[in-house]
Amino acid sequence: MSNAVLVLEDGRVFHGTPYGAEGETFGEMVFNTGMTGYQETLTDPSYHRQIVAMTAPHIGNTGVNDEDPESGRVWVAGYVVREPSRVVSNWRADRSLDDYLKEQGVVGIAIPGTRALTRHLRERGAMRAGIFSSPSEPLEALTERVRQAPSMTGAALAAEVATAEPYVVEAIGAKRFTVAAVDLGIKGMTPHRMAERGCEVHVLPATATYEDIMAVRPDGVFFSNGPGDPATADVTALRQVLEGGTPFFGICFGNQLFGRALGLSTYKLRYGHRGVNQPVRDVRTGKVEISAHNHGFAVEAPLDGPFDTPYGPAEVSHVNLNDRCVEGLRLLDGRAFSVQYHPEAAAGPHDAAYLFDEFCEVMTRAQA
Amino acid sequence: MPKREDIRSVLVIGSGPIVIGQACEFDYSGTQACRVLRDEGFRVILVNSNPATIMTDPEFADATYVEPITPEFVEKIIAKERPDALLPTLGGQTALNTAVALHEAGVLERYDVELIGADFDAIQAGENRELFKEIVAKVARERGLNAESARSHVCHTMDECVAAADQLGYPVVVRPSFTMGGVGSGFAYDETDLRRIAGAGLDASPTTEVLLEESILGWKEYELEVMRDRADNVVIVCSIENIDPMGVHTGDSVTVAPALTLTDREYQNMRDVAIAVIREVGVDTGGCNIQFAVDPRTGRMIVIEMNPRVSRSSALASKATGFPIAKIAAKLAIGYTLDEIPNDITKVTPASFEPTLDYIVVKVPRFAFEKFKGADQTLTTHMKSVGEAMAIGRSFAEALQKALRSLEKKDSSFSWAGPVGDREELLAACRTPHDGRLRTMQQAIRAGAGVEELFAATSVDPWFLDQLMLLDEEARALAATPELDRDALERAKRHGFSDAQIGEIRGVGEARVRDLRHALGLRPVYNTVDTCAAEFAAKTPYLYSTYDEENEVPYGDRPKVLILGSGPNRIGQGIEFDYACVHASFELSRAGFETVMVNCNPETVSTDYDTSDRLYFEPLTLEDVLEVVYAEQQTGPVAGVIVQLGGQTPLGLAQALKDAGVPVVGTSPESIHLAEERGAFGRVLAEAGLPAPKHGTALTVGEAQAIADEIGYPVLVRPSYVLGGAGMAIVYDDVTLTTYMAAQEGGHPVLVDKFLDEAIEIDVDALYDGEELYLGGVMEHIEEAGIHSGDSACALPPITLGGNDIKRIRAATEAIAAGVGVRGLLNVQYAMSAGVLYVLEANPRASRTVPFVSKATATPLAKAAARVMMGATVAELRAEGMLPAEGDGGTLPLDASIAVKEAVLPFNRFRGVDIVLGPEMRSTGEVMGIDEFFGIAYAKSQAGAYGELPVKGRAFVSVANRDKRAMIFPVRALADLGFEILATEGTAEVLRRNGVHAKIVRKQSEGRGPGGEPTIVQCILDGEVDLIVNTPFGSPGQSGPRLDGYDIRTAAVLRGIPCITTVQGLAAAAAGIQAIVRGDVGVRSLQEHARALRG
Secondary structure (H helix, E strand, C coil), X not given: CCCEEEEECCCCEEEEEEEEECCEEEEEEEEECCXXXXXXXXXXXXXXXXEEEECCCEECCCCECCCCCCCCCCCECEEEECEECCCCCCCCCCECHHHHHHHCCCEEEECCCHHHHHHHHHHHCCXXXXXXXXXXXXXXXXXXXXXXCCCCCCCCCHHXXXXXXXXXXXXXXXXXXXXXXXXXXXXXXXXXXXXXXXXXXXXXXCCCCHHHHHHCXXXXXXXXXXXXXXXXXXXXXXXXXXXXXXXXXXXXXXXXXXXXXXXXXXXXXXEEEEEEEEEEEECCCCCEEEEEEEEEEEEECCCCCCECCCCCCEEEEEEECCCCCEEEEEECCCCEEEECCECCCCCCCCHHHHHHHHHHHHHHHHHC | CCCCCCCCEEEEECCCCCECCXXXXXXXXXXXXXXXXXXXXXXXXXXXXXXXXXXXXXXXXXXXXXXXXXXXXXXXXXXXXXXCEEECXXXXXXXXXXXXXXXXXXXXXXXXXXXCCCCHHHHHHHHCHHHHHHHHHHHHHHHCCCCECCCEEEECCHHHHHHHHHHHCCCEEEEECCCCCCCCCEEECCHHHHHHHHHHHHHHCXXXXXXXXXXXXCCEEEEEEEXXXXXXXXXXEEEEEECCCCCCCHHHCCEEECCCCCCHHHHHHHHHHHHHHHHHHCCCCEEEEEEEEXXXXXXXXXXXXXXXXXXXXXXXXXXXXXXXXXXHHHHHHCCCCHHHCECCCCCCCECCCCCECCCEEEEEEECCHHHCCCCCCCCCCCCCCCEEEEEEECCHHHHHHHHHHXXXXXXXXXXXXXXXXXXXXXXXXXXXCCCCXXXXXXXXXXXXXXXXXXXXXXXXXXHHHXXXXXXXXHHHHHHHCCCCCHHHHHXXXXXXXXXXXXXXXXXXXXXXXXXXXXXXXXXXXXXXXXXXXXXCCXXXXXXXXXXXXXXXXXCXXXXXXXXXXXXXXXXXXXXXXXXXXXXXXXXXXXCCXXXXXXXXXXXXXXXXXXXXXXXXXXXXXXXXXXXXXXXXXXXXXXXXXXXXXXXXXXXXXXXXXXXXXXXXXXXXXXXHHHHHCHHHHHHHHHHHCCCCCCEEEECCHHHHHHHHHHHCCCEEEEECCCCCCCCCEEECCHHHHHHXXXXXXXXXXXXEEECCCCCEEEEEEEEECCCCEEEEEEEEXXXXXXXXXXXXXXXECCCCCCHHHHHHHHHHHHHHHHHHCCCEEEEEEEEEECXXXXXXXXXXXXXXXXXXXXXXHCCCHHHHHHHHHCCCCHHHHHHHCCCCCCCCCCCCCCCCCEEEEEEECCCCCCCCCCCCCCCCCCCCEEEEEEECCXXXXXXXXXXXXXXXXXXXXXXXXXXXXXXXXXXXXXXXXXXXXXCEEEEXXXXXXXXXXXXXXXXXXXXXXXXXXXXXXXXXXXXXXXXXXXXXXXXXXXXXCCCCXXXXXXXXXXXXXXXXXXXXXXXXXXXXXXXXXXXXHHCCCCCCCHHHHHHHHHX
């Protein structure tokens, strides 16, 4: 029964039972503290090359449906849970999570010690790990193989998850704006939130140039979330957008790229923010939003007031109240802004949905 | 936003006596609020009639009023104290209703008192169902949310009800407005039901308003706990899912946190709606809860209701998540915003976040139907449970099994022993919600029932049903495994099986299983409730056991004292014991010990992680306690385990703990046995030369009759080893004795005692250190002997005992304390009859009256007891100033205030149960009235317990023959005060012969008169009677429904009219009414009383 193992690069081992597909898998070991939304999490491209552990003990209770995925496939490299559901109970469910993971070839493991794992990662930081459904080698050899796996620092992954061909998400109702959305690992809910507000969203590959972007004659440009180290990304196109003055909005990876385009640096957090309960303060209004997070990197920026950039003065617009991490940036003239967290939610609370309205307002002002 | 500087003093209203639907959760919330307000520098004025609360300890407020929570008394307090603000959201529906009444009467405006934490419009919008429905519709319309209410009609008359039900189609739900805990609610399946339920509902509603709505019976039920600050930041603290679907009151449902059967989309929709509704309702700041129903077939979601205040669920949510809702609500009320308040547990993150759980919490209700013969035991929308237990585990199965064993009730845990029942019968039984339905379902599974059949019978979500299947499979695997090896045992433990259950399944003793488990090194670890699923380090050791990987018990540097709490509230063991445990914890922490609390009752102050240095949220079984002791011993020396303060629950573990080598401090288990075992205690009394009523022990009818013949009737009979007088009766003749004995389980001995008729019963709480006795207080019962001490009113100091009597009581108490070997608290019950002081029983532990005595005498008895248990002497405590330098509770000055304790009985919850008092305890709570004069103190106690005594109108009197002589004087007093006296024929004759004019009314059995004259029951139902005096005919305690007076008392409960059932109560009430009529009844804080008493 208890034959599967989860091996961390520092030698810590957790024994458990196989879950989902059997085999072996490697990735960066991270934990997610959301109590709902496993389906959205699994299909979020930002989790590419990461093994995700869920801190909520019971996973899979509501099965899997066709409405909730954030992309066409499961992206996590591996999945760690405590109590996989034996049955599916929800009126929208089509199949079980176990079957879905098997069908998608995702190797998982059920271990009792998900809390011990989380505490370990909290103290030692995110690290590489491997899941082995039925290991035939000794643990030392498995640890060695985990250490051979590529590190997240320095990994350029956006192109691996982004669309190869451009596509269009039609506006819902009357079309008001055209948005060029650069896909760095975009979640399905993001263009949907824009479409709901009358945006026709042209989703472009991660490699889109400034010319490609401007070719759709956008009212606004959007850079999405995505996996990997932002230091590896080329921000030339984004700089050109900012120079050109087209309204800009970025989420997550898009926020990190915006920061780098402004001349700021990015760094890797010890264990990142992954969950749906993070308090973020909007510096302008003082209001706190409970927000969905999934990031291992963050932008380094002055928290004590505006700073100069090649595109005019900017400021940190949002701050995480747990660890004072930068959660949003904006040019003071308002035409470009971004957030580190996920206003599109899915999974998570909808407190930050107003940011899509703000993007539309900026585009409206620019149209005038 | 910083704290408000324009407010300097705040009045906090508590929730009054413990009743069904409003229990110690409001002591927990009120205590937190008072603490916060004082820490922030406000002058705190508190009113709460319940002396057993921690919040009414004088150190929690600047002025503590143990006075009735009625608009009249609260106005007096406002006039005297002139607070700047009133915080009404932490004292349950009682506080909220009182605040509304004060607002409507213009009192708040007149004295310029600002309502904080809620405003009047928000209370109206939250509580008025019509307004609330409009709000839900508006939110759906304007914010585009998927929200709706059940289709419904508001009705004010019975005709409107009938018409509305026809339109909605039966069954319909009846919900009266502005009642607490669902009083008066119910399902009507046809018009007869409707007339009955809606009629009572119209009566129960202060606005004569009921709502009829479409049935959503069997839908999934959820609740969200929400907090909002004045900057409009909103967080959801917790989601709770009811395992029992719609149709069972949340208080009676097994519930789980977090919700386990919602996808993120559904949960976020619920969250959006909750937030939008709260904004629309205009809840200014603070906590509130909002309930939802979800159709399991379609997902259609209905918003049921919201409470704009802290509730029982918020206490549960606070304990379940580590997010202290009441404490934060108090901070928000005085102006802070969520992001300005630190999270207590992590210290580094703010309160403006949503807790996330990496464990499962299960709450189970505890019922007391055995106390209320004749009550309908079906669970409905009308709450009937008297307490609850909560458990935490790393899986649902583990948490559920821990919760069930926390109930400490026979047959509460799942069982695989005994014969397998009939599948069809069990399935049929599952259809009706009842106490222990989950166990019935488990037995049905054992008998072969499947998930689909069970779903059809119960509508319980299939996910939960599968968990029951899982437990069944695990139990079978455990039974089938050839050897109980480490793997098999570990697997069972991970699924929450206790050593006892494993033993039962394997056919070996619990102790064998434990020895084997320990030999294998298999023990639970303790994880921390940290609000954040381990994302941040927890600084507060709030722990629960689980069979998981890492132990998180921190090392301690001071000697540790474990205090065992009292478990779920039940009748006979409630908040009073929690009070004693909390006091011990506060005091021992102050004295340099590291205090460790073990308890499983989520409502209490003891399970607030702020109360002790460490909190273990654990069942109070031997296994669970031994593991906590072991875990603590691994991290530092354990100086002692206190079992004496949590009532019978920990006391019952004393010997077994000692046998296992645990250092039980205070009175030794052997001494406890001396007091509890009849023969041994008889020898203690004989040695001290103290008389006890004659008695014997009988196994058969013949033996019982022989004893009765020898000692003479009346006799008090009871099964041996009972709590709260369960199964006790007073028997006057052979026939009744035969019936009683026939009803007993064979083989169990029955104690037969001479019953001392017309004796004065006396209760004593004392402290003994082995050398010196400190008499805490001497209480004289107002009712004569024969009524359970927990249900009788009593006065302190005693009102008819002289100094000489007290001397005898002191000497007797000292002899018992020394003879038994008490170290700590001792409670003795005496009966004084014909000048002889008889010893009825002695309990070497904290009693139910400890908080009352402590408050009445301004002496912290429980704190002193905890110190004595840890080795301090009474002399040392006197020198420290904790106890008075001289004298004690037996030497109170003649001008000391008189405190009256009155019991509160839950008869309005159990329609059809006779309200006559007897030797079996049935009260859920108590109030205290305190004044310089006995009459006023008694009147206050009545006002606090049942509503104020009438000062004019009609009094109906009908008493048993033996009471006729004693009633003349008080009834004359009522007549002199201007009451019109109504009486049945016999009583009226006696009154007339004694010069009291009494109008004869017809008995119920006589029916209407020839001219259509109504019977007394009709008069009562028509609201024509203001006070009822009815002492039972026949033998007390044996009053079956057919006995005379039953209909009268039932009608009194139905109409909420004061009903006095003893002649002593009548005398006290007459004195009280006289005092009220004579002059102004004042209010006085405990601090003022203490100054008067101790200078």
